[in-house]
Amino acid sequence: MTTRRLQIDVHGATLTRRQFVKTGGALLVGFSLAGRSLFEKTAQAAASRNSLDASLSSSWFEIHADNTILMRTGKVDFGQTTAHTAYKQIVAEELNVPYEAITSVVMGDTDRTPDGGFSAGFLDYGGANLRKAAAYTHQALLELAAGVLHVEKGQLSVKDGVVSGGGKSISYAELVRGQQLKLTIPVTGDLTNMYGLTVTGDPPMKPTSQYTIIGKSFANTVTPSKVSAKEVWVTDVRLPSMLHGRIVHPRTLGSTLVSVGDLNKKRYPNAQVVVKGNLVGVVAPTEWEAIGASQQIAADTKWTDWKGLPGHPQLHRWLREQADWKTTPVSKSDKCKGEVAPALASAAKRLSTTYELPFMKHAPIGPTVAVGDVRSDGTVYVHTHNQNPQALRGQIAMMLGTSVDNVVVRIYAGPGHYGRSNGGNAGAEDEAVILSKAVGRPVRVQWMRPDDLQWSTQSPAGFSNIQIGWDAAGRITGYQADHYMPAMQDDRLVGALIAGLPTQPAPDVRPESDPIGSTVNGISDPWVYDQVANVAESGYGTFQLGQKASPLAIGLRDHSMRTPGQLQQNYPRELAISEAAASAGIDSIEFRLKQTSDQRLIGVLKAVREASGWQTRPSPSPKAAASGSTTVSGQGVSVMLRSNTYWACVCQVSVLPSTGKVSVDKYTIAVDPGIVINPLQLKRTIEGGALMGLSHALHEEMTFDESGVTSRDWRSYPILTMADVPELKVVILNHPEVGAYGGGSEAANALAVSAIAAAFYDATGKPARRLPLKAACVQSVLKA
Amino acid sequence: MPGITITVNGARREVQAPGDTPLLYVLRNDLELSGPQFGCGVSQCGACSVLVDGKEVRSCVLPVSRVAGKEVTTLEGLPARWAAQQGVAASAADRILHPVQQAWIDEQVPQCGFCQNGMMIKAAELLEETPKPTMAQIKTAFMSGPSPHLCRCGSYSAILDAVQRASTLMARGR
Numbered sequence: 001m002t003t004r005r006l007q008i009d010v011h012g013a014t015l016t017r018r019q020f021v022k023t024g025g026a027l028l029v030g031f032s033l034a035g036r037s038l039f040e041k042t043a044q045a046a047a048s049r050n051s052l053d054a055s056l057s058s059s060w061f062e063i064h065a066d067n068t069i070l071m072r073t074g075k076v077d078f079g080q081t082t083a084h085t086a087y088k089q090i091v092a093e094e095l096n097v098p099y100e101a102i103t104s105v106v107m108g109d110t111d112r113t114p115d116g117g118f119s120a121g122f123l124d125y126g127g128a129n130l131r132k133a134a135a136y137t138h139q140a141l142l143e144l145a146a147g148v149l150h151v152e153k154g155q156l157s158v159k160d161g162v163v164s165g166g167g168k169s170i171s172y173a174e175l176v177r178g179q180q181l182k183l184t185i186p187v188t189g190d191l192t193n194m195y196g197l198t199v200t201g202d203p204p205m206k207p208t209s210q211y212t213i214i215g216k217s218f219a220n221t222v223t224p225s226k227v228s229a230k231e232v233w234v235t236d237v238r239l240p241s242m243l244h245g246r247i248v249h250p251r252t253l254g255s256t257l258v259s260v261g262d263l264n265k266k267r268y269p270n271a272q273v274v275v276k277g278n279l280v281g282v283v284a285p286t287e288w289e290a291i292g293a294s295q296q297i298a299a300d301t302k303w304t305d306w307k308g309l310p311g312h313p314q315l316h317r318w319l320r321e322q323a324d325w326k327t328t329p330v331s332k333s334d335k336c337k338g339e340v341a342p343a344l345a346s347a348a349k350r351l352s353t354t355y356e357l358p359f360m361k362h363a364p365i366g367p368t369v370a371v372g373d374v375r376s377d378g379t380v381y382v383h384t385h386n387q388n389p390q391a392l393r394g395q396i397a398m399m400l401g402t403s404v405d406n407v408v409v410r411i412y413a414g415p416g417h418y419g420r421s422n423g424g425n426a427g428a429e430d431e432a433v434i435l436s437k438a439v440g441r442p443v444r445v446q447w448m449r450p451d452d453l454q455w456s457t458q459s460p461a462g463f464s465n466i467q468i469g470w471d472a473a474g475r476i477t478g479y480q481a482d483h484y485m486p487a488m489q490d491d492r493l494v495g496a497l498i499a500g501l502p503t504q505p506a507p508d509v510r511p512e513s514d515p516i517g518s519t520v521n522g523i524s525d526p527w528v529y530d531q532v533a534n535v536a537e538s539g540y541g542t543f544q545l546g547q548k549a550s551p552l553a554i555g556l557r558d559h560s561m562r563t564p565g566q567l568q569q570n571y572p573r574e575l576a577i578s579e580a581a582a583s584a585g586i587d588s589i590e591f592r593l594k595q596t597s598d599q600r601l602i603g604v605l606k607a608v609r610e611a612s613g614w615q616t617r618p619s620p621s622p623k624a625a626a627s628g629s630t631t632v633s634g635q636g637v638s639v640m641l642r643s644n645t646y647w648a649c650v651c652q653v654s655v656l657p658s659t660g661k662v663s664v665d666k667y668t669i670a671v672d673p674g675i676v677i678n679p680l681q682l683k684r685t686i687e688g689g690a691l692m693g694l695s696h697a698l699h700e701e702m703t704f705d706e707s708g709v710t711s712r713d714w715r716s717y718p719i720l721t722m723a724d725v726p727e728l729k730v731v732i733l734n735h736p737e738v739g740a741y742g743g744g745s746e747a748a749n750a751l752a753v754s755a756i757a758a759a760f761y762d763a764t765g766k767p768a769r770r771l772p773l774k775a776a777c778v779q780s781v782l783k784a
Numbered sequence: 785m786p787g788i789t790i791t792v793n794g795a796r797r798e799v800q801a802p803g804d805t806p807l808l809y810v811l812r813n814d815l816e817l818s819g820p821q822f823g824c825g826v827s828q829c830g831a832c833s834v835l836v837d838g839k840e841v842r843s844c845v846l847p848v849s850r851v852a853g854k855e856v857t858t859l860e861g862l863p864a865r866w867a868a869q870q871g872v873a874a875s876a877a878d879r880i881l882h883p884v885q886q887a888w889i890d891e892q893v894p895q896c897g898f899c900q901n902g903m904m905i906k907a908a909e910l911l912e913e914t915p916k917p918t919m920a921q922i923k924t925a926f927m928s929g930p931s932p933h934l935c936r937c938g939s940y941s942a943i944l945d946a947v948q949r950a951s952t953l954m955a956r957g958r
Contacts, residue, residue, distance in 0.1 A: 365934060
């Protein structure tokens with residue numbers, strides 16, 4: 001083994017050779033911290049023993065001498081397939097290697113992945129890190145090849161991992177063979193906060209016009225193990241001496257413990273009760289004993305009473321009349337312009353309406369489960385399924401009053417969360433840790449179905465007042481939207497709250513800080529109708545319902561879901577635009593086309609019109625009826641701009657007025673994401689989003705009384721079933737010239753709700769300004 | 785505690801568990817099978833489905849004592865079940881997938897995939913009884929039993945595609 005120094009600057013990254021080796025060889029891509037003094041916490045976290053050490057092999061990529069490449073990402077795939085397909089495509093494209101060359105993906109584990117941050121905005125946030133890291137790596141490999149081949153770097157080109165120039169060539173594998181090379185790339189940020197680390201600098205990137213891998217359909221490489229029961233799911237984690245745990249959650253969202261029931265030792269001889277503050281847990285060697293014992297304890301445990309919520313039947317009245325919308329600063333859209341009040345006053349015609357949305361649950365199909373392993377040496381391992389493992393690591397360390405150095409989070413496949421855990425906790429993790437610490441053994445806490453619906457966060461309810469004025473030609477002259485919604489991102493650990501242990505602060509008025517965790521209701525639905533001269537969009541925020549009054553500081557905790565805030569703002573905007581079009585006597589798509597010059601928006605609107613069989617005519621339908629036992633049909637449209645992606649959706653629905661039954665017959669969606677990375681996976685994720693949107697529109701409303709959530713199972717919180725599935729049509733418009741990867745599928749769920757509500761109006765001539773369109777609600781609308 | 789003998793995926797297994805233990809916990813914790821999942825515990829979603837004597841049942845509410853002497857097939861056992869139906873040696877089952885599983889890959893059905901165990905078990909049951917189901921029959925199958933089979937990610941349309949593909953694959957296999 002010999003050592004010969006090598007140090008090359010690669011567009012701000014540093015390539016070094018650590019040593020020559022007789023066998024193997026690799027290029028490892030790690031990071032250094034930019035502005036170290038400014039980001040001391042990051043530096044500490046990154047240097048800690050249970051996090052990534054840039055000098056070790058845990059890094060973004062490993063280019064191996066056997067032509068294989070390993071890729072690591074702190075993001076966790078939740079079924080969007082992004083980490084297993086799109087990320088590999090992005091990396092393979094920048095490295096100029098075949099897609100198949102990336103043979104391993106390491107995801108999420110806090111001691112094995114580099115960047116942290118939430119698993120959301122996969123392509124606009126997470127993809128950018130990998131793309132840049134790959135671009136640096138590509139440049140470093142070119143530098144190496146230039147040295148070996150004695151050819152100027154500018155004369156070299158790479159295809160399928162082989163560098164060629166000046167009549168000579170060498171593969172990446174050969175370039176790294178017999179050496180241990182390290183590329184250190186610059187990053188900034190805070191590993192254990194919401195956003196994690198970001199790769200900085202500007203390495204040259206491949207022009208999108210030269211893409212050969214991005215744009216092709218690749219299968220999800222994790223699918224075979226999932227369908228053949230070979231995947232290790234979070235539900236499969238079993239540690240030696242592990243106990244099964246269940247939590248006896250308080251009787252209400254504000255109840256404190258009066259007395260714990262006595263365990264029936266005859267029936268549950270091996271069970272043990274753990275009490276920490278107001279947190280009551282039961283552990284046992286077998287799962288069935290833990291379940292039985294926890295049910296017995298639950299029946300015999302006494303709690304204080306608490307009534308601090310309005311109850312869902314009074315929700316919107318309470319929000320309008322009693323919620324505090326004054327303490328939190330009002331946010332304004334950056335698209336506000338002109339003078340709306342005079343424009344509305346002088347409009348030829350105007351519409352003034354209000355729209356309401358209920359609380360909705362993320363409702364993962366499997367309740368949260370985690371294994372906590374607090375060891376005698378003070379280290380803590382958490383095995384879970386979570387969208388932000390590094391943030392969880394920070395939260396667990398805070399709860400225990402220990403250093404993040406002592407906490408490791410390991411990630412496994414599990415049920416989708418749709419945003420619920422993007423701030424760091426899925427629900428069961430902290431409770432598993434608390435129980436494990438108490439009993440000195442690993443504990444697996446599995447929430448039961450009612451725990452998951454009643455003790456998790458939810459997507460916040462809201463209401464919006466919309467005013468639209470237009471001229472005789474149907475051009476909107478003034479638009480005013482006032483959106484009202486409680487805080488929507490509470491990342492506090494619920495078990496820690498119940499146990500009285502430290503957590504991060506509750507969402508509060510924090511105008512100066514990050515909007516995440518603030519009561520500020522930012523404008524989340526980008527305005528797309530650029531021809532409108534006068535626009536005013538305001539967001540009013542407030543505290544979470546019951547949270548401040550709850551002795552547990554809990555109440556109704558909210559969390560972002562798929563299109564956070566945007567669904568709550570897009571639904572009223574798009575439904576109001578459709579109602580305005582109807583009032584103006586103009587076809588709803590034509591009406592939208594009049595209000596915009598944005599060619600990408602026009603493109604998706606025209607594409608969805610053609611693909612859906614849209615009838616160009618004003619609404620309501622000539623055959624519309626609000627009564628009778630004959631089915632009536634209608635069509636509705638909606639549009640959205642999200643993460644540089646344009647969407648338009650058409651829904652065709654049937655309504656049976658006599659019963660109030662609404663069915664969606666056909667859902668057509670056109671999407672222009674700029675660069676399409678993987679058409680097959682994009683289509684499947686859009687279909688999934690579309691069907692979740694139908695579920696929101698037709699079924700979903702979290703019910704609650706004055707004390708807590710009363711949705712407790714799939715009967716009391718119904719979601720879409722196979723019987724509701726319409727004909728689905730997805731039209732994908734590829735526009736590589738845009739130069740950016742737009743976001744994936746999540747807009748599809750938000751778009752459905754306003755298109756379906758507009759189609760309901762078209763079919764019946766009656767506006768439904770509240771979701772979901774359940775039979776009882778529909779019948780009252782039709783009778784109005 | 786007296787042991788209970790059950791037959792799972794063709795093998796006789798003796799388990800030490802109270803007779804009222806739901807089959808799901810025995811399969812997952814005692815026999816370390818990872819196909820059936822805990823979704824609701826009250827037979828409202830189908831994530832825990834297995835075949836008992838060829839019929840889809842919800843293992844989260846079925847006491848293990850009730851399957852003594854019966855044939856339980858989990859997701860892990862689908863390849864061997866297909867091999868047996870084809871008259872192929874059981875040893876070959878390690879190298880093949882049930883056509884339903886293959887169709888699930890071909891059609892890229894799973895998003896998170898957590899519910900797909902029950903979806904594939906239901907599809908296998910349906911296609912054994914009705915090799916060429918109509919779209920209406922497929923939808924009816926997934927609405928049948930103690931509850932509809934639920935998917936939160938919205939993979940229903942992919943499932944419809946995959947059941948049709950599996951039907952074609954099975955016809956070819958026969």
